[in-house]
Structures are given as C-alpha cells and as structure tokens.
Amino acid sequence: MRVPSKSLTVWIIPLLCLLFVGSAVFKAFRPSAEFDFKNFGSLPVVANGRVQPLDSLARNALLSIQAKQRVPGDTAPASPSTWLAELAFQPEVADTRKIFLIHHDEILGLTDFTRADGKSFSHAQLEPSFPALEKEAKRVSQLEPKTWSPYEKALMRLTRNLRLYNQLKNALAMPDTTQMEAELALFLGAVDTAIAEAEKKNQGADFNQQAIDRASGRMREILHWAPLTEIYTTPSGSGQDGWRKLADSVIDAIDAGGPHPATLAYARLGDAYRTKDIAAFNAAVNAYRAWLTENRPTEINKGAAESLFNRIAPFYLCMVLYVIAFLTAIVSWLRPEGCLRRSAFRVLALGLLLHTIGLITRMCLEGRPPVTNLYSSAVFIGWGAIVLSAVIEIFHRNAIGTAVASVIGFATLLIAHHLSLSGDTLEMMRAVLDTNFWLATHVxxxxxxxxxxxxxxxxxxxxxxxxxxxxxxxxxxxxxxxxxxxxxxxxxxxxxxxxxxxxxxxxxxxxxxxxxxxxxxxxxxxxxxxxxxxxxxxxxxxxxxxxxxxxxxxxxxxxxxxxxxxxxxxxxxxxxxxxxxxxxxxxxxxxxxxxxxxxxxxxxx
Incomplete structure (x- = not known):
C-alpha cells in the first residue's frame, strides 16, 4: 500500500527531532570509555545546604566562574566531572586552565596583565596578584553592597569565584599529597604510636618525644586543611547534619579504628587518578557506590538521577525543539495545505513533553512543587504558556498558537539559563517559602x-x-x-x-x-x-x-x-x-x- 506523500511530510521533521532527542539520551546513558567519570560524578556530597552529586557541584561552579559548563581548550577535560577530578587530584594541571573571566580594565590593573593578554586567565596566572585582589576585596566588603560600582561588583564576583575554586580543590583530597591512602595509614599509625608514647610519659617511663611531635605535626596539617572547604563528603551519620568534611573524617578515623569507606574511596580515587590507573579508579568508584547503595540508598539514587538529568540537559533540548517548531510554523503560513502546520505542532508537543519531564524530575529531586526560585519560575512560566498555547492551537489550527508557544518557551528557558549562572538552581529553600502547600497553591x-x-x-x-x-x-x-x-x-x-x-x-x-x-x-x-x-x-x-x-x-x-x-x-x-x-x-x-x-x-x- 502506497503511503501518501503528505503523511510523510507531516512526520519527517518530528521524527528527525525525535532522533535528535534520542541521540542525546543515548549519549547520556552510554558508559564512560576509560575512567568512569559518569559514575564518579554521581557520587553524593552535601554542599549549599543540600545533597547533590559531584557532577552538579562541578557544573554549578563552572557556570558561576565562566558562564559555561565546559572548560575551554583543545586538551581540556571532556566533562565537568572530569574537570573536578583533575582539580581535586591534579591541581597543578587544573591551575593552568584559563577559566577566570576578567572584563574590567580596573581589575586587570591589580594584576600584571593587560587587555592584550585576553579576557580569560588561569589560577596560576592570577596567583601572584592574590594579595592585591584580597586587599581590594576587603576594602569593598566594608561598603554597602547597594553602593558597589560595576568594578566593585566584578571584583567581588572574581574573589568569590576564586574562593569557590579553592573549596573544590580541597574538598576531595589532602593538599600537597600524592599518595593519600598511604598518608592515611601513616597518620593513623603515627597517632597510635604517639598515644602509646604519651601513656609512657604519663607513667614516668622512657618515651619517644619525636613520635609525639611527628603525630602532632600531621594533626596540625589536617586541622589546617579542614577550614579550606565547606563541602561535606562523608556520610557518617543520619540526615544532612550527619555528613562530615573529608578532613574531619580523617580525624574521626582515630576513634573509629580505621578510615570511613568514603574517606578510603576518595583516597584511592585520587591515588589511581594520579597514576593513570583506570582499573583501580573504576574499582574504587564501584566499591563506594556499592557501599552507598547498601547504606545510603536515598542519597546515591538521588545523585545518580540528578547526574543523569544534568547530562541529558532536557531544557537545552527543548530550546532547540522550540526553535525548529517556530521556523516550521512560520513556513507553514506560506504553504496553506496544513502539512507543515501539523509538523510544527508535533515538534512543539515533543518539546512540551520533554519540558514536562524536566519539570517533574526537578520536583522529585527537590521534593518541592515546581516553583521555588526565579530560575524555576522562568521554567514554569514557559511551560504554562506552552500548555495554554497548545490548547489554542488545537481549537484554531492556524499555527499561531504553535509559533507563540515556541517563542515564549525559548525566551523563558533562555532567561532560566542566565539565572542559573548565579549558582545552584536546586538550592535549599528560604524559610519564607518553606511550605509545600502554599508553594503548590499560591505560587x-x-x-x-x-x-x-x-x-x-x-x-x-x-x-x-x-x-x-x-x-x-x-x-x-x-x-x-x-x-x-x-x-x-x-x-x-x-x-x-x-x-x-x-x-x-x-x-x-x-x-x-x-x-x-x-x-x-x-x-x-x-x-x-x-x-x-x-x-x-x-x-x-x-x-x-x-x-x-x-x-x-x-x-x-x-x-x-x-x-x-x-x-x-x-x-x-x-x-x-x-x-x-x-x-x-x-x-x-x-x-x-x-x-x-x-x-x-x-x-x-
């Protein structure tokens, strides 16, 4: 039986769009080729007041620092999780990545660079200028934020991003350590020896003061490490309050009789990454995920779901689909037979389905109704306008509803993207909004x-x-x-x-x-x-x-x-x-x- 050409025309564009979406989803599910950075990125930590995967932590940091989720350069890490691993386990390499944007000439005046050197600079390039930047930032911080000039706002944004960068650098590995697992064993052994020598000292017997001093020195190094980050990696108790920083979990190992599985996992991950031991890295990721699945299933499932959501990027796919739907609807006004109009509506419906899945996923991840901040309000306003426009198109069938829905959907998601540059879009709720009933009704x-x-x-x-x-x-x-x-x-x-x-x-x-x-x-x-x-x-x-x-x-x-x-x-x-x-x-x-x-x-x- 011969299929009418008009029927094929109606389905060609929607099927191509479906293939585009399917390829993005397949790529998100495809396992990592060598180092298992996808599963590494799904490991949960507590930051910004909520449990989130390392992948979200890295993406939000890159968005805040450079307004992009990719590190520039031909040899740059392929994903945010890859960049975070490099930053934590090989910071001397990450420090050479030019990710810090400086647009103001006055800020460049605090450094040794000029506009001829470009707009992007690495941490290593800016490091000699840190004293001048910190001094100026201290002066600006004493002023009322409402009175800050554009230069002062840009300066405070740069210093905030530098602090964020250093927090990530010190979150998953001990500073200046190339073999953390061995360092942990030496530390715990030194502490045990020091405790035994201290008991001898208290009893008046001969003791080894050097052993006590050695353990005290290592303890001071760890105590100095702890304040360098506010990211909690170790689920040592129940709830978010039970999480500990990696440095604190090292100290906790003294009373626990050995390191926590999370502490040991990050030590092995760092050691394997530095030596390019792919098998050891992947084994450490899988072992820690297995422990989390047995002991903290909620957190690991949430981390895996949010990491997958990040990789699929449904709202970005929606923006592409809305552009295609708009162009198809515009062209349909020149061809009144209706094939392109129906194609445009079907592409819009595919975008709306993806938009809806994205909204529902965010609601499940956050445990809240769809609107909790400006970012989510932009996403939801676009969704609501598209639903109303789709109803209009169903009744009037003139492609106007499709074209208008596409414009509003694209515009609101573009606004949402720019709002996401300020940080975590799944942030912890403010107290005034922390009421699900009213979020689901009034808002x-x-x-x-x-x-x-x-x-x-x-x-x-x-x-x-x-x-x-x-x-x-x-x-x-x-x-x-x-x-x-x-x-x-x-x-x-x-x-x-x-x-x-x-x-x-x-x-x-x-x-x-x-x-x-x-x-x-x-x-x-x-x-x-x-x-x-x-x-x-x-x-x-x-x-x-x-x-x-x-x-x-x-x-x-x-x-x-x-x-x-x-x-x-x-x-x-x-x-x-x-x-x-x-x-x-x-x-x-x-x-x-x-x-x-x-x-x-x-x-x-």
Whole structure:
C-alpha cells in the first residue's frame, strides 16, 4: 500500500527531532570509555545546604566562574566531572586552565596583565596578584553592597569565584599529597604510636618525644586543611547534619579504628587518578557506590538521577525543539495545505513533553512543587504558556498558537539559563517559602497568571506585527481576537485567585493579609490591568487594536511584578535580586513600548 506523500511530510521533521532527542539520551546513558567519570560524578556530597552529586557541584561552579559548563581548550577535560577530578587530584594541571573571566580594565590593573593578554586567565596566572585582589576585596566588603560600582561588583564576583575554586580543590583530597591512602595509614599509625608514647610519659617511663611531635605535626596539617572547604563528603551519620568534611573524617578515623569507606574511596580515587590507573579508579568508584547503595540508598539514587538529568540537559533540548517548531510554523503560513502546520505542532508537543519531564524530575529531586526560585519560575512560566498555547492551537489550527508557544518557551528557558549562572538552581529553600502547600497553591496559581498574561501579550504582538507588515485575512483577525480575549479572562482569574491565596499565606506566616509589599502590589497590578482590559472591551471603549495594545502593556506590568519588585531591595519578597536583570528588563520594557507605539501606525486595509 502506497503511503501518501503528505503523511510523510507531516512526520519527517518530528521524527528527525525525535532522533535528535534520542541521540542525546543515548549519549547520556552510554558508559564512560576509560575512567568512569559518569559514575564518579554521581557520587553524593552535601554542599549549599543540600545533597547533590559531584557532577552538579562541578557544573554549578563552572557556570558561576565562566558562564559555561565546559572548560575551554583543545586538551581540556571532556566533562565537568572530569574537570573536578583533575582539580581535586591534579591541581597543578587544573591551575593552568584559563577559566577566570576578567572584563574590567580596573581589575586587570591589580594584576600584571593587560587587555592584550585576553579576557580569560588561569589560577596560576592570577596567583601572584592574590594579595592585591584580597586587599581590594576587603576594602569593598566594608561598603554597602547597594553602593558597589560595576568594578566593585566584578571584583567581588572574581574573589568569590576564586574562593569557590579553592573549596573544590580541597574538598576531595589532602593538599600537597600524592599518595593519600598511604598518608592515611601513616597518620593513623603515627597517632597510635604517639598515644602509646604519651601513656609512657604519663607513667614516668622512657618515651619517644619525636613520635609525639611527628603525630602532632600531621594533626596540625589536617586541622589546617579542614577550614579550606565547606563541602561535606562523608556520610557518617543520619540526615544532612550527619555528613562530615573529608578532613574531619580523617580525624574521626582515630576513634573509629580505621578510615570511613568514603574517606578510603576518595583516597584511592585520587591515588589511581594520579597514576593513570583506570582499573583501580573504576574499582574504587564501584566499591563506594556499592557501599552507598547498601547504606545510603536515598542519597546515591538521588545523585545518580540528578547526574543523569544534568547530562541529558532536557531544557537545552527543548530550546532547540522550540526553535525548529517556530521556523516550521512560520513556513507553514506560506504553504496553506496544513502539512507543515501539523509538523510544527508535533515538534512543539515533543518539546512540551520533554519540558514536562524536566519539570517533574526537578520536583522529585527537590521534593518541592515546581516553583521555588526565579530560575524555576522562568521554567514554569514557559511551560504554562506552552500548555495554554497548545490548547489554542488545537481549537484554531492556524499555527499561531504553535509559533507563540515556541517563542515564549525559548525566551523563558533562555532567561532560566542566565539565572542559573548565579549558582545552584536546586538550592535549599528560604524559610519564607518553606511550605509545600502554599508553594503548590499560591505560587503555582499566580505563576500561571504570569504565563497567561505573557501569552496574551505575545499574541497581541503577533497581531500588530502581521497588521503592519503582512496584513491579515478577517478569519485571522477573528481568531487572534478570540485568543487574546480568552487568555486575558484566564489570566485575570488565575492572578486574582493567586493573589488571594498569597494573602491567606501572608496572614498565616506574618499575621497580616495585606501589607502593601512591592511584590504584593505587583501581583495586584496584574489583576487590575487585566480587569481594565476586559472592562474597556465590554464597554466598547476599545476594539481589536486597542485590546492588543493594552495586552502588550500587560507584558510590562507582569515583567515588573516578576523581576522589578525584587530589584527594589525592600519588602519581604526581595530574595531574587540579580544585577544583570536590570539591563535586560529595561530593554524588554522599551521593546514593548516601541511595539505599542507601532500599533498606532495607520495601515491601509
């Protein structure tokens, strides 16, 4: 039986996209060729107040230091976990990697370099300048952070990244040690000998003072090592509070009669890595994972799941799919038979499925509802807008819903990516948000209101741009009018319910329903503005074009409530401030004002 060519056309692009996603998933599951850095990266530690795998620790550090998850250079480590192993076990090599970005000439003035030397520098290159950098950072730290200049902010960011780098360097291995397992044995033997000699001394018998001094010297070295990191590697007790730093676990081995399995594992990993003994390295990883599976199954399963999630990078794959869906939808307007329109929608559906899996995975890893910080709010706003757009596309079938969903999905995930540069996106919850019920009701509902308002504004932008540049048939005008009107109705309801739920939460948390906090005012402005649009439409004060212009202004109101209120630095909700957001928020508002002004340009019918 012959398959119609149109049916093949409908499925070619979605199948190619599915193949692209499948290849990324296969690559994430594929075992490591030599050193088992994938399983090494899944080993759990406690950092930033939560259990996370070494892979996440390395990725977040690289994002903070250089805004990328890959180390530059032809001979650079192939993955973040590989880089972390090099940094911990062969720091003299890692110190030569140019990963520290310096954009300010004033900061370069504190070093021996000039702009001609480039923008990226290694730890070894910057080391001679550490005294000057620390002196200047100490001066800046005494100033109010709100008064910092761009130079001072960049300086503090550089010094923070240098501290983070040194914490990672000292987290998994003893400094200046090439054979840690042997060093552990020597240390424990020296301590046992020193204890025996001390007993002789107390009894008045002959004793060996050198043995006591030798053990004291080794103890001082370990005590000096402990404050160099805040990363906890050894699960010696129950819960997160039961984890110990590697240096502390070495000292604990004195009373325990031997090193902890985690301590021994990292010692063997380091020794094998330095000698390029692949078999010994992989054996140490597998032995420690087996111990964790038996004794700490929750932590090792979480570490493995989060490490796999990082390697698949579902939100990055979604961004690619949304771009393809958008381009296919645009081309479909030139070919009215509908094949490309259906292809675009199927690609969007694949992206939405991947987006949903990513959201659910983050919820399971964090044990929280989908919105807990600015990063997750960006991911969820995009998801909510895509779901609403998909419903619109199912009813109208004109590729407008697909195109708008793709734009919003890509834009919000791009925003989320830039928000991730500030650090761990699965961070420990702030006390004011540490209530799952209200996170699942107030925060989710109000965020859906954000999604719907942005969707209405984006549909309105499509209306105005097509009106100016391409003209529209009456059927398209009617469709867009119905889309925007329906979405605004939903946005009004979600924003209102979410604001009321927020007031109830505030009453239970702070003893007042409403306090005119900037974030509360921003949420109220969204409700009021959407209600104004509806009343103006019902009252006949505006028609299609007026409703579209007002809907675009809703983007400005919502963006201010989402980001702008956090930048004020006042109120109980100022917990998500980011410097870079001010410039981008200003640019976004300006772009919306320009499009609104373009809506008043007279166009011949």
């Amino acid at each position: 989710v509902v109000i965020t859906l209101g954000y999604s719907a308002t942005f969707l209405a504004g984006t549909l309105a932008i499509v209306f105005l741009l097509r009106r100016i540049f391409g003209g529209m048939p009456k059927s398209t005008v009617v469709s867009l009018r119905g889309m925007v009107y329906g979405v605004i109705c939903f946005a009004t309801l979600a924003s209102f319910v979410g604001t009321v739920l927020g007031g109830i939460w505030a009453d239970q948390s702070w003893g007042r329903f409403w306090g005119w906090d900037p974030k509360e005012n921003g949420a109220l402005l969204i409700v009021i503005w959407n209600a104004i649009i509806l009343h103006a439409r019902w009252g006949g004060m505006i028609r299609e074009r007026g409703m579209m212009v007002m809907a675009i202004f809703g983007n400005i109101v919502t963006s201010w409530s989402w980001f702008g209120t956090n930048m004020l630095g006042i109120g109980l909700h100022s917990y998500g401030f980011t410097d870079a957001a001010f410039v981008w928020l200003s640019a976004f508002i300006l772009s919306q004002l320009i499009i609104m002004a373009a809506g008043f340009i007279p166009v011949k019918r």
